[in-house]
Amino acid sequence: MIRVRFFTILRLLVKRADVILDRRGISVRDLLDDAQRAVPVPFLHKVLDDEGKMKRGTLILVNGRHVQHLDGLDTIIEDGDEVSLFPPGGGG
Amino acid sequence: MMAEEREYFSRCTPVWGPERTQKVREAAVAVAGTGGLGCTVAEILVRSGIGRIVLIDKGRVDIPDLNRQILYSMDDVGKIKVEAAAGKLREISTFTEVVPVVREIDVSGDVAVLLRDMKCAVVVDCLDNFPGRFALEAGIPEGVSLVHGGVERDYGQITTVVRGKTPTLTELYSDTASSAPGVSVTPPVVVTAGGIMAQEVLNVLWGTPSLQGRLLVVEFSDFSFFYIPLQ
Numbered sequence: 001m002i003r004v005r006f007f008t009i010l011r012l013l014v015k016r017a018d019v020i021l022d023r024r025g026i027s028v029r030d031l032l033d034d035a036q037r038a039v040p041v042p043f044l045h046k047v048l049d050d051e052g053k054m055k056r057g058t059l060i061l062v063n064g065r066h067v068q069h070l071d072g073l074d075t076i077i078e079d080g081d082e083v084s085l086f087p088p089g090g091g092g
Numbered sequence: 093m094m095a096e097e098r099e100y101f102s103r104c105t106p107v108w109g110p111e112r113t114q115k116v117r118e119a120a121v122a123v124a125g126t127g128g129l130g131c132t133v134a135e136i137l138v139r140s141g142i143g144r145i146v147l148i149d150k151g152r153v154d155i156p157d158l159n160r161q162i163l164y165s166m167d168d169v170g171k172i173k174v175e176a177a178a179g180k181l182r183e184i185s186t187f188t189e190v191v192p193v194v195r196e197i198d199v200s201g202d203v204a205v206l207l208r209d210m211k212c213a214v215v216v217d218c219l220d221n222f223p224g225r226f227a228l229e230a231g232i233p234e235g236v237s238l239v240h241g242g243v244e245r246d247y248g249q250i251t252t253v254v255r256g257k258t259p260t261l262t263e264l265y266s267d268t269a270s271s272a273p274g275v276s277v278t279p280p281v282v283v284t285a286g287g288i289m290a291q292e293v294l295n296v297l298w299g300t301p302s303l304q305g306r307l308l309v310v311e312f313s314d315f316s317f318f319y320i321p322l323q
Contacts, residue, residue: 007309007318008247017316059265064306064322066259068266076230084320086309088265089244091275092220 132286147231204231248285
């Protein structure tokens, strides 16, 4: 099982704190597509741009590590992994 | 401690004990940014009896600041923030040395020299933009902890960064973090996040950081607190 967690404005948008998906060996990109199908409101437009690249403003963390330091959206997610979508607060 | 000093701290000393209280009294902490988070962190640390607090900011008080930057009032509009904040903090307590530094935190390297000279045990990131945070982090002396906080709308996040032990802010946020000026944010989450940051500063001083290697997300829309483990 893979847990996709939504934080802050994404959680408000999809009205869910997380989704649990029965997947393994799946890329972040495909996992996000599957996660979108599992929630009542689309959210990918907040995370990816029209070309499918990561948008500024939302962190995609795999087990607490930014995917940019892994293989980006091609990072392979395995059973038991946790993916967090978190738009960090920038203000002080 | 003199009698008046003992009396000032008499409600927290029984909780912390004499050893931890003394550590707070002897510690120096730098607060980078004296906006919403910085005001709250600074006030709590001064009321907690921190020995020396260094306030770093180059801004002036503006009217939109007043709903959440708790050290300022209408009379302060137009004043240099760190000077107004220092004045208020000195009114709150005479037991802390308050050092205002009018300076922008950028990539010039000045901040590294400043932080080294000030010999602060902890640096608190209360800045309002990510480039500033990355510059601050680059200037942190070896072995010094950085307590980071950020807020937006009605949520915020807090973590403690130690070079070589935790992900850095640069690694965590990379270039995906947006930094639009004039972020919308509500007073309760600012004061809450600032309060948590102040407690974490004390935890670090006592050698027991709670947020090293994990990010605490404070969410007021549904009143939830979550951790994201970091590696």
